[in-house]
Amino acid sequence: MINLNEIKKIPAGTDKIQNILTIEKEVTLSILRLDKIDEDISGNKLFKLHYFLNDALSAQKRIITFGGAYSNHLAATAKSCKMLGIPCIGIVRGEKPKDLSHTLLFCLQHGMQLEFISRTDYKNINNPYPGKYFTRYENAVIIPEGGFSLKGAAGASLIYKYCINKDLTHICCPVGTGTTLAGLITSPGSETIIGFSAIKGQDDIDDRIHFLLGNAINKKYSVNQDYHFGGYAKKTGDLISFMNHFYREFSIPTDFVYTGKMMFGVFDSIKKNCFPPGSKILCIHTGGLQGNLSLPAGTLNF
Numbered sequence: 001m002i003n004l005n006e007i008k009k010i011p012a013g014t015d016k017i018q019n020i021l022t023i024e025k026e027v028t029l030s031i032l033r034l035d036k037i038d039e040d041i042s043g044n045k046l047f048k049l050h051y052f053l054n055d056a057l058s059a060q061k062r063i064i065t066f067g068g069a070y071s072n073h074l075a076a077t078a079k080s081c082k083m084l085g086i087p088c089i090g091i092v093r094g095e096k097p098k099d100l101s102h103t104l105l106f107c108l109q110h111g112m113q114l115e116f117i118s119r120t121d122y123k124n125i126n127n128p129y130p131g132k133y134f135t136r137y138e139n140a141v142i143i144p145e146g147g148f149s150l151k152g153a154a155g156a157s158l159i160y161k162y163c164i165n166k167d168l169t170h171i172c173c174p175v176g177t178g179t180t181l182a183g184l185i186t187s188p189g190s191e192t193i194i195g196f197s198a199i200k201g202q203d204d205i206d207d208r209i210h211f212l213l214g215n216a217i218n219k220k221y222s223v224n225q226d227y228h229f230g231g232y233a234k235k236t237g238d239l240i241s242f243m244n245h246f247y248r249e250f251s252i253p254t255d256f257v258y259t260g261k262m263m264f265g266v267f268d269s270i271k272k273n274c275f276p277p278g279s280k281i282l283c284i285h286t287g288g289l290q291g292n293l294s295l296p297a298g299t300l301n302f
C-alpha cells in the first residue's frame with residue numbers, strides 16, 4: 001500500500017501541456033498525474049481515504065462507506081481495504097439491480113460487502129453526515145460519501161506537496177463533494193484555486209467549504225459552473241470528442257465525469273482570456289478512469 005507519509009515516492013509526476021493555444025495566450029499549463037498512482041484507486045480518493053485507513057488500522061476497526069453504482073470512491077475504498085486487510089462495507093444508493101455495474105462487481109471481487117438501500121434512506125443518511133442508522137454497526141470507521149469531512153479534506157491537502165516549488169499562479173481541480181477543493185484551499189501558497197464543478201447547479205459549494213473548514217479559509221478560490229455538460233455523469237458529443245482529441249495530442253487519458261470536463265473547461269477558459277498572460281496553471285488529474293468502463297466500447301480512443 002502506498003504510504004502517503006512518504007509522498008515523494010508516489011508515482012505521479014507532472015506533464016507539461018503545450019499547444020498553439022497556450023503559446024498564443026502566453027500561459028504555462030501542466031497536469032499533475034495522480035491518475036498514475038493506481039489504475040483503480042483514483043488519485044484524489046487515496047488522499048481523502050488516507051486518515052480513515054490509518055484510523056481503521058490502528059483501532060482495528062472495519063470501514064463503512066457510501067456511494068452510487070459507479071462510485072470511484074467505493075472502488076478505491078474496496079481496493080485500499082483489500083490491500084491493507086481492513087474489512088469493509090459499502091452502502092449503495094438504490095435497490096439492488098439485476099445486473100451489477102462493473103464498479104460494484106469490482107468492489108465485490110475486492111471483498112467489499114455491499115448493502116443496497118433506497119434512494120430516500122440514502123439521502124437521509126448522507127445529509128450531510130451518516131446518522132444514527134449506523135449505530136447498529138459497532139467497531140466501524142464511518143466514511144461519509146466521497147470522504148466529505150474534515151478528515152477527508154486534511155488528506156486531500158497532502159496533494160499540495162506535489163504543487164510546491166512550481167511557482168504557480170493557479171491550481172485547477174474537478175469538484176464533486178468539494179472535499180478535494182477544500183483540501184487545496186487549506187494549503188499555504190498564494191495560488192488561486194479554481195474548481196470545475198461536475199454537477200449541474202451546484203450552488204452550495206461555499207456552504208460546503210465553510211462546513212468543512214469553518215473560517216480557516218486563507219486562500220482565493222472560485223468554482224466554475226459552466227462545464228457540467230448537462231449534469232453529473234452526463235456527457236455530450238463535444239466532451240467525448242474533446243477527450244479523444246486531448247488524448248491524441250498529449251497521450252493523457254481523462255474520465256468523462258470529472259477530469260475530461262475540467263480540461264475542457266480549462267482550455268475554454270484560456271481561449272476566453274480568463275487567465276492573464278504569464279499565468280502558470282497546474283491541473284490536478286484526479287483519476288477516475290475506471291468510470292469510463294461504463295461507456296459503450298469504441299467511444300474513446302484509449
Ligand SMILES: *Cc1c(COP(=O)(O)O)cnc(C)c1O
Nearest residue numbers: 072176177178180258286287288
Ligand atoms: C471523486 C472524484 C472527484 C471529486 O472529488 P471531491 O473531493 O468529491 O470534490 C474528482 N475527480 C475524480 C476522478 C473523482 O473520482
